[in-house]
Amino acid sequence: MEGSAFSGYLHQLQDNTGALGTLLQGMPLDAKKNKAFMLKVAEIDPAYAMHYADQDTLKRDEDFNIRIASMKNPRNSGNALAEMLPEMRTSKVVLAAVKQDYRNIKLVRPEMAEYDEMMRIAKKAALEKIADLREAADITLLVPRVLQQDKEFMRAVAHATASPESETAAA
Numbered sequence: 001m002e003g004s005a006f007s008g009y010l011h012q013l014q015d016n017t018g019a020l021g022t023l024l025q026g027m028p029l030d031a032k033k034n035k036a037f038m039l040k041v042a043e044i045d046p047a048y049a050m051h052y053a054d055q056d057t058l059k060r061d062e063d064f065n066i067r068i069a070s071m072k073n074p075r076n077s078g079n080a081l082a083e084m085l086p087e088m089r090t091s092k093v094v095l096a097a098v099k100q101d102y103r104n105i106k107l108v109r110p111e112m113a114e115y116d117e118m119m120r121i122a123k124k125a126a127l128e129k130i131a132d133l134r135e136a137a138d139i140t141l142l143v144p145r146v147l148q149q150d151k152e153f154m155r156a157v158a159h160a161t162a163s164p165e166s167e168t169a170a171a
Contacts, residue, residue, distance in 0.1 A: 006037040024052040046071040050083035069097035
């Protein structure tokens, strides 16, 4: 990205993260269509990068969406998947998102090719989070509704909260 036409914009964004939305809104369309540039923006904030990415090109690019979905949001400004076009939340995109944050399981649909794998990943991550926060939080707040519907999984959750040694057996 150094030396490119957009490196000045990138430095401006990095130096003014509080004004990220305003700066991105004023960016030229060529910047919002440039995949390498917008992926650099996503390193700062994936939700903003997805929101301001060009609708006709990048928002329809599955590789771009997968890469954005797999990123943690260091600014915690929102969920990049919420900024995606609904039809672009493909099985591969949602799988990447679930691997990054199990709570993205809310976007899974049973007809998705990787449905079983996504459920497995989300259940394992939820049980790990529950074990970490055992007494510190209301456990049902940590378990997405789609997982709460799985009675066997909820028994594993109850078992994991009962005693420290049960958490690995439940996974």
